[in-house]
Amino acid sequence: MGTNGHHESFPxxxxxxxxxxxxxxxxALWVALSSGLPLKAVIVVIVLFAMIQASLQLFMFMHVAExxxxxxxxxxxxxxxxxAVVVVAGSVWVMQFVL
Amino acid sequence: MxxxxxxxxxxxxxxxxxxENRLNILGFWIFLGAEVVLFATLFATYLVxxxxxxxxPTAQELFQVKxxxxxxxxxxxxxxxxxxxxxxxxxxxxxxxLAWLLVTxxxxxxxxxxxxxxxxxxxxxxxxxQTSAFLSSFFVLVGTHGAHVSLGIGWMIxxxxxxxxxxxxxxxxxxxxxxxxxxxxxDVVWIxxxxxxxxxxxxx
Amino acid sequence: xKWSEFFVTGEPLIYAADVAIVxxxxxxxxxxxxxxxxxxxxxxxxxxxxxKKIGVMYIICxxxxxxxxxxxxxxxxxxxxxPNMNFLDAQHYNEIFTTxxxxxxxxxxxxxxIGLMNIVVPLQIGARDVAFPYLNALSFWxxxxxxxxxxxxxxxxxxxxxxxxxxxxxxxxxxxxxxxxNYYAVSLQISGIGTLMxxxxxxxxxxxxxxxxxxxxxxxxxxxxxxxxxxxxxxAFPVLTVALALMTFDRLFDTQFFTMANGGMSMLWANLFWIxxxxxxxxxxxPAFGIFSEIVSTFAQKRLFGYKAMVYSIxxxxxxxxxxxVHHFFTMGAGPEVNSVFSITTMAVAIPTGVKIFNWLFTLxxxxxxFTTAMLWSLAFIPNFVIGxxxxxxxxxxxxxxxxxxxxxxxxxxxxxxIAGVVFACFAGLHYWxxxxxxxxxxxxxxxxxxxxxxxxxxxxxxxxxxxxLMGMTRRMYTYSDGLGWTPLNVVATVGAVxxxxxxxxxxxxxYYSARYGERDMTGDPWNGRTLEWATASPxxxxxxxxxxxxxxxxxxxxxxxxxxxxxxxxxxLKPIHMPSNSGRPFWISVxxxxxxxxxxxxxxxLAIAGAxxxxxxxxxxxxxxxxxxxxxxxEIKRTExxxxxxx
Ligand code: HEM
Ligand SMILES: [Cu+2]
Numbered sequence: 038m039g040t041n042g043h044h045e046s047f048p049x050x051x052x053x054x055x056x057x058x059x060x061x062x063x064x065a066l067w068v069a070l071s072s073g074l075p076l077k078a079v080i081v082v083i084v085l086f087a088m089i090q091a092s093l094q095l096f097m098f099m100h101v102a103e104x105x106x107x108x109x110x111x112x113x114x115x116x117x118x119x120x121a122v123v124v125v126a127g128s129v130w131v132m133q134f135v136l
Numbered sequence: 137m138x139x140x141x142x143x144x145x146x147x148x149x150x151x152x153x154x155x156e157n158r159l160n161i162l163g164f165w166i167f168l169g170a171e172v173v174l175f176a177t178l179f180a181t182y183l184v185x186x187x188x189x190x191x192x193p194t195a196q197e198l199f200q201v202k203x204x205x206x207x208x209x210x211x212x213x214x215x216x217x218x219x220x221x222x223x224x225x226x227x228x229x230x231x232x233x234l235a236w237l238l239v240t241x242x243x244x245x246x247x248x249x250x251x252x253x254x255x256x257x258x259x260x261x262x263x264x265x266q267t268s269a270f271l272s273s274f275f276v277l278v279g280t281h282g283a284h285v286s287l288g289i290g291w292m293i294x295x296x297x298x299x300x301x302x303x304x305x306x307x308x309x310x311x312x313x314x315x316x317x318x319x320x321x322x323d324v325v326w327i328x329x330x331x332x333x334x335x336x337x338x339x340x
Numbered sequence: 341x342k343w344s345e346f347f348v349t350g351e352p353l354i355y356a357a358d359v360a361i362v363x364x365x366x367x368x369x370x371x372x373x374x375x376x377x378x379x380x381x382x383x384x385x386x387x388x389x390x391x392k393k394i395g396v397m398y399i400i401c402x403x404x405x406x407x408x409x410x411x412x413x414x415x416x417x418x419x420x421x422x423p424n425m426n427f428l429d430a431q432h433y434n435e436i437f438t439t440x441x442x443x444x445x446x447x448x449x450x451x452x453x454i455g456l457m458n459i460v461v462p463l464q465i466g467a468r469d470v471a472f473p474y475l476n477a478l479s480f481w482x483x484x485x486x487x488x489x490x491x492x493x494x495x496x497x498x499x500x501x502x503x504x505x506x507x508x509x510x511x512x513x514x515x516x517x518x519x520x521x522n523y524y525a526v527s528l529q530i531s532g533i534g535t536l537m538x539x540x541x542x543x544x545x546x547x548x549x550x551x552x553x554x555x556x557x558x559x560x561x562x563x564x565x566x567x568x569x570x571x572x573x574x575x576a577f578p579v580l581t582v583a584l585a586l587m588t589f590d591r592l593f594d595t596q597f598f599t600m601a602n603g604g605m606s607m608l609w610a611n612l613f614w615i616x617x618x619x620x621x622x623x624x625x626x627p628a629f630g631i632f633s634e635i636v637s638t639f640a641q642k643r644l645f646g647y648k649a650m651v652y653s654i655x656x657x658x659x660x661x662x663x664x665x666v667h668h669f670f671t672m673g674a675g676p677e678v679n680s681v682f683s684i685t686t687m688a689v690a691i692p693t694g695v696k697i698f699n700w701l702f703t704l705x706x707x708x709x710x711f712t713t714a715m716l717w718s719l720a721f722i723p724n725f726v727i728g729x730x731x732x733x734x735x736x737x738x739x740x741x742x743x744x745x746x747x748x749x750x751x752x753x754x755x756x757x758x759i760a761g762v763v764f765a766c767f768a769g770l771h772y773w774x775x776x777x778x779x780x781x782x783x784x785x786x787x788x789x790x791x792x793x794x795x796x797x798x799x800x801x802x803x804x805x806x807x808x809x810l811m812g813m814t815r816r817m818y819t820y821s822d823g824l825g826w827t828p829l830n831v832v833a834t835v836g837a838v839x840x841x842x843x844x845x846x847x848x849x850x851x852y853y854s855a856r857y858g859e860r861d862m863t864g865d866p867w868n869g870r871t872l873e874w875a876t877a878s879p880x881x882x883x884x885x886x887x888x889x890x891x892x893x894x895x896x897x898x899x900x901x902x903x904x905x906x907x908x909x910x911x912x913x914l915k916p917i918h919m920p921s922n923s924g925r926p927f928w929i930s931v932x933x934x935x936x937x938x939x940x941x942x943x944x945x946x947l948a949i950a951g952a953x954x955x956x957x958x959x960x961x962x963x964x965x966x967x968x969x970x971x972x973x974x975x976e977i978k979r980t981e982x983x984x985x986x987x988x
Contacts (some may be wrong), residue, residue, distance in 0.1 A: 070335075117169035185603060266596065276586065
């Protein structure tokens with residue numbers, strides 16, 4: 038499942054991942070500090086950027102889908118992110134009544 | 137799945153060649169799943185508490201863009217160089233592997249140095265873990281990440297020693313691969329710390 | 341700190357316990373020395389990485405903890421039998437319900453289940469051991485020393501007294517200044533780490549080490565439930581880890597997470613605790629469902645009805661159990677939107693659970709039922725658990741819960757699910773797999789006595805509590821006044837508790853009696869079983885299977901028996917078997933955890949750091965270790981197999 042493939046001679050995948058990560062980091066910084074968007078929009082955009090960047094790491098650097106357990110590994114990560122969202126969003130939502 | 141496990145494939149990268157290695161790598165992935173939830177709980181705590189500053193300073197008063205950006209770039213680059221280390225390993229080049237691991241290590245140490253300086257700075261400003269709920273959750277969330285990075289540094293040093301002693305074998309390859317997963321994962325966590333702690337703290 | 345503060349003093353019960361503990365320790369040392377068993381216990385048990393032995397050790401600890409938790413329970417019942425009793429004072433009562441709840445859930449139910457899964461799962465999937473045997477040993481010893489740390493609080497420093505839920509602000513420094521709740525935070529942390537590693541270990545084992553041909557949809561139901569339980573462990577326990585760590589920070593380093601000043605939010609604790617806590621109840625109940633499924637289909641002598649529906653309902657629970665946690669604090673005031681959503685998700689969890697009840701009933705239908713002890717427990721489970729489940733749905737209605745919450749109605753509910761579900765399953769599984777574990781059966785006559793005493797006692801004890809709850813008796817009250825009309829039902833409840841206690845004693849006697857006179861199981865398959873664990877000798881040889889069995893259907897061993905008359909091993913097919921070596925490191929690393937934990941409890945940070953250094957040293961030694969295990973040669977396998985299969 039693409040663990041070996043052809044031996045590339047230059048780490049293109051890594052380089053692209055790295056450049057994109059840098060771009061996303063600076064873009065998020067700009068959106069947050071200088072874009073002047075409304076707060077809600079800022080939050081949505083920067084969280085979205087973070088998620089894209091995290092997936093870049095997972096796929097470009099960590100090769101989550103490789104090996105004969107690729108499916109399990111991917112499912113494991115997807116499920117853990119689902120639980121993460123439940124825990125974070127759930128807690129914030131449930132606890133908002135406390136002043 | 138169950139049927140395919142005894143396959144031994146010369147064309148596979150070293151770290152996948154034995155059954156034991158494949159089990160270890162999968163086990164580590166699952167551990168990372170647990171780590172995701174662990175950090176999620178810390179994030180949940182932080183996000184519930186971060187506006188509850190009591191009589192202490194707020195996030196906006198405290199955070200400095202420059203420091204955070206330096207830390208972010210150091211860690212991000214280290215994740216990249218760590219990926220290069222694996223790239224070299226898969227081409228069978230021990231020297232390249234060692235060189236990139238060393239660079240990763242230095243960048244990691246740089247990150248920790250800046251983070252410790254940041255913490256010391258806050259404490260000098262009177263913002264300690266005991267000051268307010270915001271600061272308790274801030275220090276514990278970011279500190280847990282920092283502790284993970286420090287652990288990763290120690291771990292990587294021992295693996296470099298083993299590489300020097302034993303060369304690139306099926307076993308050492310697995311260990312390098314697993315520590316690299318760990319290292320990348322810490323960058324994933326940092327992305328969210330950067331976004332949800334620092335950026336959010338500076339705009340809310 | 342003065343010695344008189346270090347040791348708990350002033351209570352005759354405690355002094356008696358001190359004496360008992362010292363005598364037991366002296367006794368153990370004496371017996372081991374006298375019979376020259378030190379070497380044996382070290383080589384065969386303390387350093388073992390064999391999943392079967394680890395499982396046995398888990399179960400022994402669980403039974404001991406059941407005893408301790410049971411004594412706590414009887415003390416509480418004694419105090420509540422009549423109004424205005426002075427048998428226990430308020431403080432002592434608080435300590436006892438706290439240790440009772442914590443021990444029963446974390447140090448009794450969990451290890452019992454984990455013990456059974458250690459013994460059974462690798463055998464059921466045709467594997468030689470778990471994926472990470474060394475880690476498995478570490479898991480056990482972390483659990484063991486975590487439990488020890490919790491238990492010594494009783495005589496050293498003082499027990500926790502804020503309930504097993506340890507709600508803040510009560511559990512904070514301000515209202516619980518002693519070391520009791522430090523014990524709670526640290527010891528649960530240590531054993532929780534062990535549990536998390538077990539979850540990862542069995543997840544990998546089940547996903548990657550099944551015998552050839554055993555697809556997911558051919559897995560025995562018990563293995564399925566363990567798979568999902570492990571998913572719950574892996575994703576729920578980290579939440580507990582964090583919650584306990586924050587509690588530790590608050591108590592040891594004066595942080596402000598759950599305090600009442602400087603922005604702290606005590607209710608956040610309840611939120612985090614139950615995000616873990618609700619999946620936790622499914623972590624103990626799903627394996628119970630698996631055990632009942634195995635037993636019902638074995639003794640109805642039929643394939644499990646609706647296997648697929650069962651699988652889907654378990655998977656559904658894995659998902660739903662993470663989104664219902666707020667039902668534990670509907671009355672906290674989160675408002676109608678939050679309560680409604682969680683009320684609905686909670687009722688939704690009852691659906692997959694209901695599905696399973698029908699699966700068991702239809703499996704029984706037209707079966708040739710054999711009423712063994714294990715089967716009796718399973719049959720009794722169904723109606724009793726339904727009572728617990730139905731009252732659970734009553735509690736799930738947020739508005740109604742304002743009436744039931746924290747009353748004895750709740751106590752009755754969760755005992756109906758925990759005892760009729762988990763404890764019945766542990767006893768059923770114990771009777772069922774006992775011959776596999778020890779090579780001899782538990783006596784059936786005594787087993788049935790245990791069953792009837794315990795089952796009747798359970799209903800006599802807890803059914804009245806529903807009514808006590810509706811009559812206004814609240815949870816955790818240490819006494820009540822005359823004239824409330826609660827006395828008769830309380831007397832009845834105590835009688836029931838005593839019956840359960842007698843049932844437990846009969847069980848212990850049965851273990852002793854059967855070891856001496858019990859029927860030996862020479863066949864390896866005393867119940868005419870359906871799954872692969874019955875294809876091995878009783879007890880199995882240490883490598884489990886001489887050759888890996890090939891599976892081509894559900895109920896693999898049953899089909900094998902039909903097609904080939906059993907599990908056939910041709911001597912030509914034998915190959916050397918690779919096995920992991922024993923190691924003493926899991927044991928001493930866990931001792932280091934214990935020492936570090938003890939240091940944290942008393943804020944003796946030098947001790948804590950020393951312990952931590954040993955932990956790190958252990959990890960480094962492990963990393964540098966170059967041990968690839970050993971191989972068992974074909975000749976030795978032949979000899980062992982001939983000896984083990986003599987009787988078959
Ligand atoms: C041996 C029979 C048992 C009896 C007679 C018994 C009795 C009791 C009593 C009287 C209470 C305290 C009620 C209160 O004042 O709030 C209690 C609480 C509790 N029991 Fe049991 N129990 C038994 C077995 C179990 C088992 C097997 C479990 C778990 C698997 C369990 C779990 C709990 C829990 C979680 C609590 C709540 C503790 C707290 O309030 O913090 N019990 N039980
Ligand atoms: Cu619940």
